[in-house]
Amino acid sequence: MDSTKQIQMEAIGYVRRKSKEEDVKDRRLISEIVIRNDLAAALDGLEDFSHLYAIFYMHQVAKEEKTELRVHPRGRADLPLLGVFATRTAFRPNPIGLTLVELLKRKDNVLVVRGLDALDGTPVLDLKPADTRDMVANPRVPKWLRLLEEESRVRRLSKH
């Protein structure tokens, strides 16, 4: 198999945010996924799911230089040097984003979602309904990630 051959895709829509200045990492924020008008009918029935996976193309990253194979999570030298596939860094061979979002509403070709960490204008590649086959009760994760999660939790508590 020629695994290096180019694969072509096209956007099915894009992400629309209230402002380009929003902190997209804040998972409480609400944003919209605007699907191309010619594909609106392909959303029929998605509104019966509480959650969906948004698969998107991190176009701002795609303009950058070739990626490193190893990174420190969040650029923190105190955390281990890891392969990019062991992290969610945007700097990866194919800059694909994957996020489980809560579906709040559908109106025609627009989905209102909570928790999408994608920039305003990000091209969307696919949407998939989330079901129980995608869920694991207690996935095992490494120590560095548990540390980051604990830090986030403390930060949220101290803010409110």
Next chain:
Amino acid sequence: MDSTKQIQMEAIGYVRRKSKEEDVKDRRLISEIVIRNDLAAALDGLEDFSHLYAIFYMHQVAKEEKTELRVHPRGRADLPLLGVFATRTAFRPNPIGLTLVELLKRKDNVLVVRGLDALDGTPVLDLKPADTRDMVANPRVPKWLRLLEEESRVRRLSKH
């Protein structure tokens, strides 16, 4: 934004199965994800996660005709006609597959996984470690999907 512009990607590796005849829908089966040698280092640290998301390109589907916007799940006329984004059909505008798999072992550039429903030779686009942010305890799903899940359960019980 020109949402119709082409997006280019390339395979980071491919799926290797024991046989082309395997029933890829059987989530108990074990298969391999063979990553390109030049990207092997990008896997470092992934072995500390119990589960990962495989994002792949359903190349056999990509050769087919343009897709319909609505389908009956599993082609069953007794189930509602739904938009393709409300289903996991392979016939979608971008034939991207997304599956949560269990990571059993990594050896150099090869991952041994359980539950990957991709054909032998399928190009892989990205791998992402699964963590608790990707999990929802009880996602709401439509009645047609609960019916399909119940049927699968009964079929499994009757086989064993």
